[in-house]
Amino acid sequence: MAEVVPQPQGSSSRGGGSGGRVRRGRGWRGRHRGGRGGSNANASGSGNGNVEGGQATTATTQPLPPPTAVPTPVPQQPTGVASQPIVSDASSSHQEGQPGRGRGDRGRGGRGRGRGRGGAAQRSIVTSHRGGRGPPFSAPRQTDSSSSQSQSQIRHGFNLGAVEFVPGQPVSVTTNTRGPGEIIPPRSAPAPKPVMEKSTAEDLPTRIHEDIDNGQYECVICTSEVVRSSRVWSCLICWTVTHLHCVKKWHKNQMKQKEENQSPNQPDGWRCPGCNSNLLEDPASYHCWCGKEFDMKAIPGLPPHTCGQTCSKPRATCPHPCSLMCHAGPCPPCTLMGPAQTCFCGKNTVTKRCSETDYTNGWSCQEVCGDFLPCGEHTCSQPCHPGLCGACDVPMPSTCYCGKERKEIPCNQRDDILESFNYGQLDDEEEWFEGSFQCSKVCGRKFDCGHHTCQKPCHPQDEETSHCPLSPDMVLSCPCGKTPLASLPAEPRTSCQDPVPRCDKPCDKILACGHHCPDKCHTGACAPCFQSMDVSCRCGRVTSRSACHLGCVEPPQCFRVCKAQLNCGRHECGERCCSGEKKAAERRKQKRAVNENYEPEHICLQVCGRLLKCSKHTCQQLCHRGSCNACPEAIFDEISCSCGRTVLHPPQPCGTRPPECRFDCRRARPCGHPAVSHQCHPDDVACPKCAFLVERPCICGKRILKNQPCWFEDARCGLPCGKKLKCGAHECRKSCHKPGECEDAEVVGSHCTQLCGRARKSCDHTCVDECHAPFPCNEDKPCQSMTFTTCPCQRQKKQIRCGATRFNSGPDKHITLKCDDDCLRLERNQRLADALNIDPNHTDDHVPYADKTLKMFRENITWAQSQERELRMFAADPELKRMRFKPMANHQRAFLHSLAEDYGLDSESQDPEPHRHVCLFKTPRFVSAPKKTLAQSLRLVKTAAATAAAAAAKPATPANSQPSPQAFNALLLTTPRFGLTVEEVDRALASDIAAAARSGPALSFTTSFLPSEDIVIKAIPNFTTAAIATSMAPTPQAVQSVLKDLKSAVARTISKAGLANGVVLCHADSSLNVVRREGDQAAGADGWSAVASKGTWRRAPSGKVAPPVASSSRAGGGFFALRKLELRKKKVEEEKAEVEEDWEAAAEKLEGGSSDKENEVVKTSSEDELQGHHDSEQEQSSLVATDA
Secondary structure, eight states: OOOOOOOOTTOEEOSSSSSSSOOSSSGGGSOOBSSSOOSSTTOOTTSSSSOSSSOOOOOOOOOOOSSOOOOOOOOOOOTTSOOOOOOOSSOOOOOTTSOOOSBTTBOOOBOOOOOEEOOSSOOOOOOOOSSSOOOOOOOOOOSSTHHHHHHHHHHTOOOTTOOOOOTTSOOOOOOOEEETTEEOOOOOOOOOOOOOOOOOOSSHHHHHHHHHHTTOOBOTTTOOBOOTTSOEEEOTTTOOEEEHHHHHHHHHHHHHHHHHSOOTTOOSSEEOTTTOOEEOSOOOSOBOSSSSOBSOOOOTTSOTTOOSSBOOOEETTEEEEOOSBSOSSOOOOOOSBOOOEEOSSSSOEEOOBTTTOOTTTOOOOOSBOOOBOTTSSSBOOSBSOSSOOOOOOOEEEEEBSSSSOEEEEEGGGOOOOEEEEOSSSSOOSOSEEEEOBOOSSBOOOBOTTSSOBOOSBSOOOOSSOOOOTTSTTTOOBOTTSSSBGGGSSSOOOOSTTSOOOOOSSBOOOBOTTSOBOOSBSOSSSOOOOOOEEEEEOSSSSOEEEEEOOTTOSOOOOOSOBOOOBOTTSSOBOOOBTOTTHHHHHHHHHHTOOTTSSOOGGGSOOSBOOOBOTTSSOBOOSBOOSSOOOOOOOEEOSOEEOSSSSSEEOSOEETTOOOOOOOSBOOOOOTTOOOOOOOBOOOTTSOOOOOOOEEEEEOTTSSOEEEEEETTOOOOOOOOBOOOBOTTSSOBOOSBSOOTTOSTTTTOOSSOOSSBOOOBOSSSSSBOOSBOOTTSOOOTTSOOOOEEEEEOTTSOOEEEEEOOOOSSOOSSOGGGOOOOOHHHHHHHHHHHHHHHHTOOOOOOSSOOOSOHHHHHHHHHSHHHHHHHHHHHHHHHHOTTOOEEEOOOOOHHHHHHHHHHHHHHTOEEEEESOTTSOEEEEEOOTTOOOOOSSOHHHHHHHHHHHHHHHHHHHHSOOOOTTOOOOOOOOOEEEEESOOTTOOHHHHHHHHHHHHHHHHHHSSSEEEEEEEOTTSOEEEEEEEOOOHHHHHHSOOOOHHHHHHHHHHHHHHHHHHHHHHTOOSEEEEEEEOTTOOEEEETTOOOTTOOTHHHHHHTOTTTOOOTTSOOOOOOSOOOTTOSOOOSHHHHHHHHHHHHHOOOOOSOHHHHHHHHHSOGGGHHHHHHHHHHHHHHHHHHTHHHHHHHHHHHHO
16 A cells, blocks of 8 residues: 655646656666556555556645654565555655665666656655665754754664654654664675686587676777677677777778788788688678667677577578577577478488588489480489489490491490491491491592592492592583683593693682692692791791791790789799780880789789798788788687786687787796896797806806806907917917817818918028918028118118028128228227227216107016117127017017117018017117116106206205215115025024014014015014003114114124125115115215215205115126127126125225226226116116106
8 A cells, every 4th residue: 555645735746756856867766667656645556656567647635734744654574575655754664674676775666757846845755665675765954963863874774663753853863673672784795796707608609698798708809808888790700709999990900001002912801800701891880699780788688789589690501590589609500390302313302400401412312313314315324413414325336427437436426327328338238327427538439430439538328329520511610710621722521531621820729828829720739838928926026037837837936035024013024035025015105003904924823922921821812012911811729928827819810929928927047046027028039138147167268257147158268279270380369269169170181371480491580371281381482571781891781582592591692782981981980999998888967768768668667678688688799790589569669679779779670460570780880788777767867857846846955964864774685596585584584683673672574575686674663552662662763773783693694594695774665665775975975985886876856765776786797888898797707806885995995096997987887787787677666656
């Protein structure tokens, strides 16, 4: 039943729903199932707002007084039973336990599309619940704050135990209960929708429907899911389903690509994205599977994209349409009974199921056919078969038409059967016989004249004999037919054997070649044609004169090759004497389109054969222009990435690359190091290289290289190989390489590709031929190296080729130069210098070397000093005239050239690289080597520069002021024993040094070798607090006092052990440069003391550290340039005089003997040179420190 709440007069309501204003929506918003509202206030439950069926009408009632409206209690309804309509002043009660079909408060009832009208007065409300939640109604507006709470409580359900409602007063909030004392439990959260897997149904239509319903069907173009609400398109060949907008874009791109890349053999239509099949129908509008409904909407309860009607698609091999509901995929086989079907011979009829009936090929009953064959005499003996029975092949005895031959031939090979007369050619008694074929013989039957026979081929015979064609009544004109016989003067013919008279006119019969016979009238066949004519070749470019061939010979071919391009644009014709060459030339002149009007001869018939984009198949179309079409093949296997976690499902177009995977690569490195995180990639793309640093041997195996990247396998040390080559004379010059890859690896034989380099026996030059091991050098050929020839005094020189051979050890003698006037002048000057005993030595600050020589000397002092020693030994030996250095680099040869120029020697570079070396020659302009070494000269230059700088920076000081000498802080062992080590010195002097350390201040001693081979034992003060507290302060004077006491003990020890020649006190700076020795004079001293000490030109300016000065000399160790010094060298070695430690005493001894002054000067110079030799390496370090 339904209760009606009265409404004021003048108001009305149409339709059901919530009150007089029904909204179009879900649940209480007016979207209810069913018809329109009930008919009156007491309408049954089938009417509406929520009632299905019926017509809702407006109920008008009398107005009620405004006092209280008590809600009518409604009894509890059992589960599953629809409740009765409830009328409430504020809300409708909701029955728990009934099957709900709404969302929360929005119950879904029937469709109530009525529109309510009404004013501010009361309205009639008719509600009904049909298995769902009723529409919630809002409570009257309250001014108190508790009204909102009451509303929220009421919104969850109706409370039967609510208090009486009084207008204008707040509503007390009570707990919603299902019944007395029962609390309504809260709604539970909706369960998460389970993730469905792909369908495993047996048939394709079901799989498509289920996958679309479950969201598991992917579009092969965009790889997004195809769902029920998607607009789809399906291929009629592979039944692939895609989005309609995707396939339209796919179709548009293919059509655009075909327009841009046109080719002559391009197929029409477009390719299916699933199976690559060629489709002609363009994707149009969205329709259902069967194509009956367009732009349809999803129907609940039916499969996706189904119209619900019968499919009715025609089957290809069945007359019955599909009887299933509209579905995706192919239609299943028909299960109905097919029509009655007769066999091929028509004797039997059968009815089968439609799926078993062969509508295309029919069926055979396997009985004998029995139909008449085409001959009409025999029947077919084959079993029931389709089509015609075929020709009759039954052998039949047959006779030819002329009766001369009889044989058996198949029935179907016989000709027409004709009657022929037996004039005696057959032995049969019958006069007439049936001829069925024509033999190859001539008839041969005599004419009625009895002399001539019939020359026709086999033909049916008549009963009467034929008249002779040569009878006089038959022949009325000459053989050419131009003159009647009656007009000829010959006698008339009386018999067929008489000759036929001939006229004098030409025969003029047309021959097979088209010419006329030129002979005179004659009997018999015409002779062959021998006329000459112009014959054109096949292409028509060459014409030649030839005899007539009677039109039965092909036209000749010229040797011109056709260069016309074929229609494919890739190949040329290449045919000799092409008949379409002229047409191709005309077409090119007219500049026709690419694919227009090509000659048949110039259509390429080759298969394209180019590799398609899939890299697996080749193009099978005829050779064409432009790019090939996409591969028409399809892949029906899954295509996965390398790790297998990303998969493309079939079908896929051929050439589809593996999908791009978003997961990390899981390949393990072969080296075992941790892999760098990177994205999964195909197998043809390598993983990032391992960047860990490891130790790895170089490829030649000489060294273990550290900090090499793990991925770098070919580590190279950069050193030359150095292995002996096959020749056994040379070494491999290639840098670090793999075994077996030496420079002679690809050389055949036992030699290599280097130059021989061995010294020739006939001269000192090297062999410049390619390696010829194991054979000796061929010295029969003259040596091509350059050398010098000089005059007898060696002042002049000339560069010539060596020319030495096995039979000639040098250049020709007639090439020797002669001395000129300058040579004689230099010789006179030399004699005068010897007579006056002039010493060319310089003792001042003169620098005898060029600036570039000193500059190159500073760059590599150690190597330059070794070269200087060799050069001085060469200069000191008067027997040597030529000196050859080892091969060296370009900058080293430049230093030797510059130094030789300063010495007065001639120099030259000889031989090509890498054997290029420097040769020095003594000429008359050479006098002697400079007395100053390069180190001494460089020190002079630096001292002069420092002095000038100090003089410019400081004011002048009084002449009598002298700097105080520096205290000694070390012991200097001079001329140590050869092979002496620091450990031996420390062991020998350990006791003496320990005693000195105990008695004096806290000191520690260090032993070091100087570059001049002297040994320095330096005392280092200990300034720690403990050392100063237990001993005296280590002042310089205290250190010097300890060293003076230690000197005598050390001298005795080294003299007894033979460790060194002597001991002197010295002062060494922090770099172990000896700046002062025992016996050096003050800075302002002059006279003989300065000469004896050799310190005047070496002393540094005031405030600077003076260069080291040697206090002792080694006999025979200096360099001498004058012959006089060479003669005295042996005398000095024999005397072996000990070196005086006190040079002042030595100077006093020398003052008494003025006659020996020259010897003293010579000795001083010798000692100076010896000191420069001993201290050269020490000076090198001193110069480097000064530069810094």
